[in-house]
Amino acid sequence: MEYLFSQWDKLKYSLNSRYLFLFLDYDGTLSPIASAPHKAVISKVEKNLLKRISQKPDCKVAIISGRSLADIKKRVGIKGIIYSGNHGLEVESPKIKHKPQVSEAHRKLLRKIKNELEFKLKKVHGAIIEDKGLSLAVHFREAGKQDANLIKTAFREVTILPSVAKKIKIRAGKKVLEAGLPVEWGKGTIVLWLLSRQKFATDGKEVAAIYIGDDVTDEDAFEALRKDGITVFVGEKKPSYAKYFLKDSKEVYKFLNLILAL
Numbered sequence: 001m002e003y004l005f006s007q008w009d010k011l012k013y014s015l016n017s018r019y020l021f022l023f024l025d026y027d028g029t030l031s032p033i034a035s036a037p038h039k040a041v042i043s044k045v046e047k048n049l050l051k052r053i054s055q056k057p058d059c060k061v062a063i064i065s066g067r068s069l070a071d072i073k074k075r076v077g078i079k080g081i082i083y084s085g086n087h088g089l090e091v092e093s094p095k096i097k098h099k100p101q102v103s104e105a106h107r108k109l110l111r112k113i114k115n116e117l118e119f120k121l122k123k124v125h126g127a128i129i130e131d132k133g134l135s136l137a138v139h140f141r142e143a144g145k146q147d148a149n150l151i152k153t154a155f156r157e158v159t160i161l162p163s164v165a166k167k168i169k170i171r172a173g174k175k176v177l178e179a180g181l182p183v184e185w186g187k188g189t190i191v192l193w194l195l196s197r198q199k200f201a202t203d204g205k206e207v208a209a210i211y212i213g214d215d216v217t218d219e220d221a222f223e224a225l226r227k228d229g230i231t232v233f234v235g236e237k238k239p240s241y242a243k244y245f246l247k248d249s250k251e252v253y254k255f256l257n258l259i260l261a262l
């Protein structure tokens with residue numbers, strides 16, 4: 001992994017004359033990691049920057065988040081861009097609208113998991129249970145080490161039963177555990193799908209994909225774009241499928257300003 005800014009001069013030229021498709025994760029990428037999910041916000045100036053990039057000719061912006069689609073749309077609040085929630089399962093743009101059909105059985109199962117977790121975690125400090133429609137998340141950023149362990153254990157106890165485990169997919173992110181639809185569909189799949197649509201629409205013009213993210217779930221996208229994407233991990237350098245890294249969300253905006261100036 002190389003520091004993105006040390007390679008920018010070279011990269012910049014490779015982007016000339018190509019259509020630019022910018023994929024951005026939200027938490028930990030556009031917003032610094034917050035102590036609780038509802039505290040992760042971005043400023044007006046930052047929103048405006050995203051908007052201006054999305055209005056550039058030959059440029060498209062997609063926000064790819066683990067949050068629910070409704071949540072991420074509200075949080076970013078820009079019109080005319082692509083939003084994908086629940087790690088790619090839901091997607092919406094002026095031209096696309098997709099939400100998978102979910103069986104009543106799945107909803108019932110998530111409700112059951114939620115009830116059991118609420119019961120088990122009643123007296124545990126720092127657990128936030130979030131219903132994301134298609135999935136259920138338990139955040140424990142505000143929990144101390146001992147409470148975090150209790151939360152992880154409770155989640156495991158509830159989801160490990162064979163009758164449950166077969167019917168859900170478990171995802172672990174930064175201080176969060178999730179139970180979702182048991183399908184092989186993630187951030188990598190949605191990115192490739194959006195890209196192939198774009199390549200078709202751009203009719204011959206080369207499309208450059210830039211993906212920026214900070215978490216385990218973003219590795220799916222880094223891997224999917226391994227061949228010719230510009231993949232950027234946000235955080236301390238570590239083993240990753242990403243080719244480049246930036247240190248924090250401040251640097252992400254510094255980079256986005258360079259994109260705007262292209």
Ligand SMILES: [Mg+2]
Pocket residue numbers: 025026027028029213214215
């Ligand atoms: Mg993230």
